[in-house]
Amino acid sequence: MSEKRNTAIFINGGAGRVIASIPALEKFAEENPDDDFVIVCEGGTDFYKGHSTLHARAYDVWHKNLFQEKLINMTLCTPEPYRVWEYYNQQCSIAEAYDIGINNKGLRELPRPRIKLNRQEQMFGQQLINEVKEKTKKDKVIVFQPYGRAVQNQDGMVSDFSGRSFEADNAVSLVRTLSEKVGIIHMAEFHMDFSKHNVKN
Known part of the structure; x- marks a missing residue:
C-alpha cells in the first residue's frame, strides 16, 4: 500500500482563472482536512491574499526552495478547466470545471468566489x-x-x-x-x- 501524500495544486493563468479556482480550493480544504496541501500560483498569489483558508497555502512559483521543501514529497495536480468535458460541452462554468478537475465529485453547487480587498x-x-x-x-x-x-x-x-x-x-x-x-x-x-x-x- 502506498503512503498518502499531501497535494500541490498548480493554478495557472490570469485573474479570471485564479478567481474561478477559489470555490474548488475551498471545497478541497473542507473535504480533505488531513491533506496539508499547497497552491502553486503560476500567475501570482494576489487573489488568495487575505483568504482565511487559502492565503497560508499559496506559494508563488518562484518561492525559494519550494521544490526541495514541499513539492518533492507531494502529489502534483494541474487542473485544466478548459479540458473538462462538462465545460467544453457548455454544461458548467469555469469555477465548476475547476471543482471537477480538483475534487472529482462531478457537477455540484458551489459558493461564489471570495476575494479579500483592502x-x-x-x-x-x-x-x-x-x-x-x-x-x-x-x-x-x-x-x-x-x-x-x-x-x-x-x-x-x-x-x-x-x-x-x-x-x-x-x-x-x-x-x-x-x-x-x-x-x-x-x-x-x-x-x-x-x-x-x-x-x-
Whole structure:
C-alpha cells in the first residue's frame, strides 16, 4: 500500500482563472482536512491574499526552495478547466470545471468566489463604479476582460496563441450590445478605443 501524500495544486493563468479556482480550493480544504496541501500560483498569489483558508497555502512559483521543501514529497495536480468535458460541452462554468478537475465529485453547487480587498482597493473600486454609472447613466456595471494571460500586442495587433482571448471584432460586438443596458469597465493590459467602433461611453 502506498503512503498518502499531501497535494500541490498548480493554478495557472490570469485573474479570471485564479478567481474561478477559489470555490474548488475551498471545497478541497473542507473535504480533505488531513491533506496539508499547497497552491502553486503560476500567475501570482494576489487573489488568495487575505483568504482565511487559502492565503497560508499559496506559494508563488518562484518561492525559494519550494521544490526541495514541499513539492518533492507531494502529489502534483494541474487542473485544466478548459479540458473538462462538462465545460467544453457548455454544461458548467469555469469555477465548476475547476471543482471537477480538483475534487472529482462531478457537477455540484458551489459558493461564489471570495476575494479579500483592502480598504484602498474597496474605495477605488467603488469610486470607479460610481464614475461609470454617472457617465453612462446606467444602474448596473460589469467588468469585461477580453484577453487571457497569454495575449500579446505587436504593433497594435493583438494575438493569443492559447485561444483564451476574444477576437477584436467579437469583443467590439459584445461591448456594443452590452453597453445598451449596462455600464462597462474594460479590464485589459492593452487599450482598445471602442469609440472608433461606434460604441459610446
